[in-house]
Amino acid sequence: MATRIRAHDWAGGPLGPIKGWPQSLRTAVEIIVGSGHAMQLAWGAERIVLYNDAYAPMLGERHPVALGRPFRDAWPDVWEEIVPLVDKVFAGETVRFEDMPLVMTRHGYPEETWWNFSYSPVRDEMGAVAGLLNVTVDATPKIRAEHAEAALRDSEARLRDLADTLEQKVAARTAERDRMWDTSPDLMVEASLEGVYQRANPAWRSVLGYEPADVVGSTAADFTHPDDMKLMFGALATVQTDRLPSVNLRFRHRDGSYCWIQWVAAPSAGLIFAIGRDVTVAVDAAKHLRETEEALRQSQKMEAVGQLTGGLAHDFNNLLAGISGSLELMQTRLQQGRFNDVERYMAAAQGASKRAAALTHRLLAFSRRQTLDPRPTDANRLAVDMQEMIQRTVGPAITIEVVGASGVWPALVDPSQLENALLNLCINARDAMPDGGRITVETANKWLDERAARQQGMPEGQYLVLSVTDTGTGMPPEVIEHVFEPFFTTKPLGEGTGLGLSMIYGFAQQSGGQVRIYSEVGNGTTVSIYLPRYYGAVPDESEDALANPLPRSEQGETVLVVDDEPTVRMLVTDVLEDLGYTAIEAGDSVAGLKLLQSDTRIDLLVTDVGLPGGMNGRQMADAARVTRPNLKVLFITGYAENSAVGNGHLAPGMAVMSKPFAVDMLAARIRSLIEASRGMSTIRHSGQPTLDRP
Template sequence: MVVEGPAGQRFLYTLEDADRPYRVLIEQIQEGAFTLGTDGTVLYCNLRLAEMLGAPQERVIGLPLQSFLFAGDVPVFLRLLEAASAGVVRGELVLAREDGIGLPVNLSLSQLHREEVTPLLCGVLSDLSDQRLHLRELADANDRLRTEAAERERVEEALRQAQKMEAVGQLTGGLAHDFNNLLAGISGSLELMQTRMQQGRFTDVERYMAAAQGASKRAAALTHRLLAFSRRQTLDPKPTDVNRLVTGMQEMIQRTVGPAILIEVVGTSGIWGTLVDPHQLENALLNLCINARDAMPDGGRITIETANRWLDERAARHQDMPEGQYLALSVTDTGTGMPPEVIARVFEPFFTTKPLGEGTGLGLSMIYGFAKQSGGQVRIYSEVGKGTTVSIYLPRHYGEIDKENGEAAVATLPRSVQGETVLVVDDEPTVRMLLVDILEDLGYTAIEAGDSVAGLKVLRSDVRIDLLVTDVGLPGGMNGRQMADAARVSRPDLKVLFITGYAENSVVGNGHLAPGMAILTKPFAIDTMAARIRSMIEASGVTRRRADAL
């Protein structure tokens, strides 16, 4: 072919001239390029392939390429060689260099078709050493990260354990201090009562009795707060309209905080219901308002607000809660506020910023435990000098809510009629004695049992039992709930009153007791226990009369 140059001169351009640039390009590329016969014999290789094999080009050309492979890779290469006649094939091999070092490579091979000429195979070998090295480095880095993560987790766990032990130490110290004070009041009052009665001076007995009862009630309140903090209190959840609950408490809260503080209630219309223990929620709300009052010694404003909150995954993760629909009850004050280091500790038991003797430090920890046990959360926002907002989040309840305000007053129920019998099962003799005395005062026949085995033996007999009063935690292999369930196999209409000082919620059905069952928390007032027993006995009688009528 004749070509014309820029100045009009003419040149003869042969096929050899056309191939030369491609040959130069092939010699300069960083991959090993080669041409093979159909049996794998190397007909041509560039300098880079010779370097990869660790041998000069003239020694490589004329030899089968499979002779430069490790024995295990030869069958793989032969399969690729055969498949190349149908199209491009690729695979990974390891070249056996003359110095004995294996070189990982990626093979790309295809057939070069030429008319009326024996077909050839052309291919490229790419060095994978750097890639493999990089992968090893990544694997090593990943191993180091895993090791560092495990070490960090170990250190964090040690730190959490140390913080937990510090909290336990603070808890036990505060608990011992408060209970020692209460026990001193109780034991001292009882000793003085005994002394005055021996001296025949009965005028002071009532005063000491009142002091002992007051101290015992404060001790009961303290244990309830501790159980609330540890999320182990016995809850009695009910579908609750929080707007109505707040409205019903507004007057009492105003009297509690005093006239210098304005109470403002902002209740969202269409507020969702929630399944919660209303009495515990009232206690939590009152505690928050008292804390708000104490943060405003010169007066101010407390805003109690309810709202519906729908938390998506991101918002729920930020609030450390499952995503979903919640009712939020918030108390906001215009008080002194709290710095971040105080906010970080407000839920610790016995931690308080109030002066010595003016606070137990259990208020917020109790509220936190109650909210978590109810399936919710507590969140605090505060700025120094501007005020604080504490929000209790409670899961939405989709069921119906009783529209009646408050609880119906306990009616004066008739005393026992002849033949009504109550079985009392408790492993504490003093509690059994107290319950039997209450029952006998009401005219009932009482049967005692000290454990679940003795109790179940009575329940499986032919003795008439109108009400079972049982502790939840019992010796004998079964707890109170298990004993009651076993008894209901043969006595399906048996009324059961659980009494407990501490119970796992799961034991009593997480607050969802079966019909005809109720629960009362120790310590209890005698009149409360008497009213509960009478109401359940009467309900049993009504049920029986209805059944007889049918």
């Protein structure tokens, strides 16, 4: 910890660089790092935390992030309980506690802990209290051992009481069993530990049609349905050493039919004692009920599908009306020579097109079939950049706070889809606060061990967590249980498209992560998106990359455009011609591959993923790279299984864009791929080894 303290970047924090620290702080730090006892120091108005090696294990997964953080950030889950003690110390008092209970999260889950500690004031050169020295001992192992010892003593006492009356109870139970043997309507048997029946009661006659004497000497295997044999032998293996709570087996009746028998059994004095009840009627009724419930669920699902498609059709019809109406008015005004109005109608058509594209992306995310463009992403930067937009969206009655964790890990994720998910979560939070409130957007690093990962339903490992917390109405458990289900909504019919949190859930799953909800009625809701940690740096993004005029073609580059939609081919070729490129068109994969396998110059392939002709765009591109290993490829797609373009793992020199796209974005992507191709060509012509790979 002394090494970590020296290496820590203090210059940007309240304490400033180490060389400027007062002697009182330097002395206190030397004391704690040199001590073998667990010690923590909280210094200054911000209560900045420093601690030694013996204290680090007590922090769990908070170490080493807690170093240099305010005391309340290092222990947020217990801060409300200890802040009065901290205030006393900074007022000049010393406080001590033994076996103080605190519920805290140190390893990814809440646990009950106990602590012995003393808080002492540390004074500066002027005699004023400048810090708090915490000398602490984790008493949790001791307290848990005491609890275990007390529980053991209690168990021993109960066992002694049980032993005193066991003989009487055994005698009473034996007498009761003998009475039940002749009168019980349930099957009863005594069997050897190997499962051979030694004795059977008269109920075998009325339930299964066998005389008890005929049952003796047989085994359960002689009666069990062939499909239940594995279950029966497993139950027999269990009951040889332990009690069998319950197992349902089909036993053959004397007339050849089968009855469902529910067995309970236990070992007793070197034998197995078992009781079986005929539950055929109940099992058949339960099966009929399950079929009815499934039919009802299917009916409800189809009704929800109808509501969803009706809502989508309504929204799309409104958007199409805006687009088609604007285009018609533009045509009319052009014929009339009234050019001043054209720009207004053009803006209206473009706005409706963008809203239609957003609706389509939400639908694809909901179905988990959108094409993602994953990139190393800084969640802190993304959340801060989104804050102003979120504030405008939710309105002035709601306060937006962004709390970014220090040293947050990057994630490999589609940033635009993560922005959409964050915005949608904030809109949901707004809807839960009709009278206003607060939305907190937080980032955190989470390391899930095997136990925590199992509880969360995720693989063990390191995750970036982006959370949105509101102070709204909250949700009961029965609503939380269904919020991610397709078509589930608590909103009235006709409000929204019915996609809800399914879109966010689908996006997180498709990105290799998970979504979790924590909510209490009346106490707000937290929705957390877990994304696997990306082990690498996040490149700096140039904000001016798209602001500068795009350079035109200077070397006569040729681009092949393959798409079965003529309008898209026209759009892309027009963009290419505006930039000075030569464009070649093909309407299917057969024609496209024929051109790619010819000696025609082609510097870039722009292709749809879903193509007619027997192969998709990715397969065509891979086939072309056999003879053109350095071919640059831009996939443009409106709908595709993500696997068709490599599940987010494209080969070098390949990129993907989702339809619809802005023309300037398309031009920029084409330009960047061409420039990359030109750079590789320069390397090859310079006599240096090529960096491209087939």
